[in-house]
Amino acid sequence: MGKRSVIPFGPQHPVLPEPIHLDLVIEDEKVIEAVPSIGFVHRGLESLVEKKDFNEMTYVVERTCGICSFMHGMGYCESLEHIMNVEVPDRGKFLRTIWCELSRMHSHLLWLGLLADAFGFESLFYQCWRMREKILDIFELTTGGRCIFSVNKIGGVLKDIEPDMMRTILSVLDDMEKEILTIKKTFLEDYTVESRLKNIGVLTKQQAHDLGCVGPFGRASGLDIDMRKRGYAAYPYIDFEPITSDIGDSYARCYVRISELFQSIDIIRQASSKMPSGDISVPVKGNPEGEYFMRVEQPRGEAIYYVKANGTKFLDRMRVRTPTFANLPGMLETLKGADLADVPLLVLTIDPCISCTER
Secondary structure (H helix, E strand, O other): OOOEEEEEEOOOOOOOOOOOEEEEEEEOOEEEEEEEEOOOOOOOOHHHHHOOOOOOHHHHHHOOOOOOHHHHHHHHHHHHHHHOOOOOOHHHHHHHHHHHHHHHHHHHHHHHHHHHHHOOOHHHHHHHHHHHHHHHHHHHHHHOOOOOOOOEEOOEEOOOOOHHHHHHHHHHHHHHHHHHHHHHHHHHHOHHHHHHHOOOOOOOHHHHHHOOOOHHHHHOOOOOOOHHHHOOOOHHHOOOOOOOOOOOOHHHHHHHHHHHHHHHHHHHHHHHHHOOOOOOEOOOOOOOEEEEEEEEEEOOEEEEEEEEEEOOOOOOEEEEEOHHHHHHHHHHHHHOOOEHHHHHHHHHOOOOOHHHHHO
């Protein structure tokens, strides 16, 4: 048995922009245990229900995270829509679905860029983020914002996507599909990349299940779980199946996320072709009373929104459980027995969002 040491990792680290701190117990160059400390960016967003009414909270919830902000707003709105028995028009549901999938592409391309940077492929990092800029341009075209969109409202959405605008979006996605094929070849077929990803941080299906892993992190270990199949927004009208892998290593997590980029493009095409005409929202009157528990599939996995209303304009409680929180135990499991040099890469494979987790 070698000498054991404790090495602090984070909250500032060159590879990881997220403020997560780990105390790594190492023996020689192997990690024996990782002890997390979180709480560096706690903002108390949930307690603002005491100061902001339930309509204003739509915009507060969206600021939980700058990457998956649209789905935070949508999950909150759908919770209240169920409480108030509000039926969103079909066109509003399809618009939400399109923006959801654009958010997924935005998030996955950002993650792929950070992964490329983690194993030293700087040009690949720029290529991924250059493509991500095209998604942000689409958001700016359709919502007016690039990270915070403020288009969700209780009862639907605030903005429509006109036919000419939709054709432009589909044309951009057609070009992007060809570019993603190029980076797919590098990520999944390059020998150097494979040496950094294959058989690194293996998490079995049983471990992923027992530890409650969600999203691409869980699906890469064989868990066939995707909240989109529960049928919120316009997903009941879309044909797709969750993308999984039975390998459970870092390579599998990369494969799942790249495959989901193509899947998102396909879902947007389906939504565009099936989207009906009509209203994008309905008026909502009165105050909510009751409680609801909503689950949506964020880019990182299942997010839970709990809302409890008392009949006034101020909610009793609003609670968010984010996918990163669910995936932290799985991440700690992958670190056990890993080389110290692989720690930044393994932390990245859950696609951590600490600002979401701590709110």
